Amino acid sequence: MAVQVPLWHHYLQAIRSRGAPRAQDHQRAENVLFTVLEHVHARDPRFLVDYSHDLEAFQFTLRSSEDPLDMEVPLWVDAEALLIEELGVPETGDGPASCRLGVPREVPGLERWMTDDVFSASEDSTTCCGHIVPGKVLHVLKDLLVAAIVHCKHHSLITPGSLNAASLREEGLCLSLLVSSGWRMIRFNIVPVVRRKHRVPALEGAQLMPCFPEGSLKRIISQEVPLVPASAQHWRVSTDYLLTRLLGALGSLQGHRLDSLSILDRVNHESWRDGGQGPGLTFGHLKMVLLWASVLFPAPEDWAELQGATYRLLVVLLCCLATKNLPHFLYPERNLLQDSGLDLNALYQRVERFASQPEAFLRIHVTHLGRSPPPRIGNGIKALLQLPASDPTYWATAYFDVLLDKFQVFNIQDKDRISAMQSIFRKTKALGGDES
Secondary structure (H helix, E strand, O other): OOOHHHHHHHHHHHHHHOHHHHHHHHHHHHHHHHHHHHHHHHHOOOEOOOOOOHHHHHHHHHOOOOOOEEEEEEEOOOHHHOEEEEOOOOOOOOOOOOEEEEEEOOOOOOHHHOOOOOEEEOOOOOOEEEEEOHHHHHHHHHHHHHHHHHHHHHOOOOOOOOEEOHHHHOOOOOEEEEEEOOOOEEEEEEEEEEEEOOOOHHHHOHHHHHHOOOOHHHHHHHOOEEEEEOOOOOEEEOHHHHHHHHHHHHHOOOOOHHHHHHHHHHHHHHHHOOOOOOOOOOHHHHHHHHHHHHHHOOOHHHHOOHHHHHHHHHHHHHHHHHHOOOEOOOOOOOEOOOOOOOOHHHHHHHHHHHHHOHHHOOOOOHHHOOOOOOOOOOHHHHHHHHHHHOOHHHHHOOHHHHHHHHHOOOOOOOHHHHHHHHHHOOOOOOOOOOOO
């Protein structure tokens, strides 16, 4: 074990060494985008520029994967004056409720949002004269982006080749742009948002408190949350925003929580997704695994050692792949692996191979290739790991406890966590319910 520890830290050090260049790449690309958005605002003051993206930039430095980044464009509107018309939970019951943003009658200051390009009038309400329509807002924002890009290129405000707007022709709930950071292209999803106070019941469960810094959930709940397009007609709470804030709260704790996430994301990108060329898990999937692992293992000592911290994520990930169910952290009824199009059995085998012999994967360049030590997991535990692929019921038993013990990187015998695993991964279990 003593020989293996430096390799883990060496691998982490190599990932961290790329953090500063990635932060610079993000900053350069963001500056290009800010230049364009400033001209969007100059053309239509209803669309603001938000320069506060520190947490998003920090999250980008943690990653090796190249998933798109969100860039929120706040709308200049008195959001507290708008009427929220809840439409109830989705039919599948697996996500935030959709809503409509109503413009109340005879309230000054909202006239700019009652024009035909963003507004749909309503005759059947005594309190609401109509609604701000996200599909119309997206269409206006798209036209403004095209005009701003043309203006910036014509006046040499952005360098040739620094921005590719071809994907703006695609229809969707965001507007996608490829932005150059100098030598890499970063994809940003431009999303119009309305920020206002909004209840998030999923964050109010007391059972989540132990794994987050004291007061952090209360601060997140007290802040405004962005409402983003859910369809051409409806809005919803942005779960990505909330998850990023939760990840930032975990990052303020001592231990290797975020380090273990960076390691698995790097291995996922290089090995499980063949250098990002193949389909597979996203950074969002792995972030969700970390949040669940933090609930299951709230004690500081659970994250004090790098290898042990990484294996905590691995065991939760293997459980999710075996049961073909990765619950959304805020909406556990939603399975993020359902309809993903991924070969979960093949992916399980790849993750199991890393868990069995991580040294074979913790290589940064060819000089690290050498004689690998024998697999840490013997035939007995390897057989255990392979069982769930054909029989997911193993994960609802003390099997989980056996697996932790066999990895020999845990010093945990807390049976309550096994009960927590059973309840958290039961699809019908509400996040704020009893743990029994």
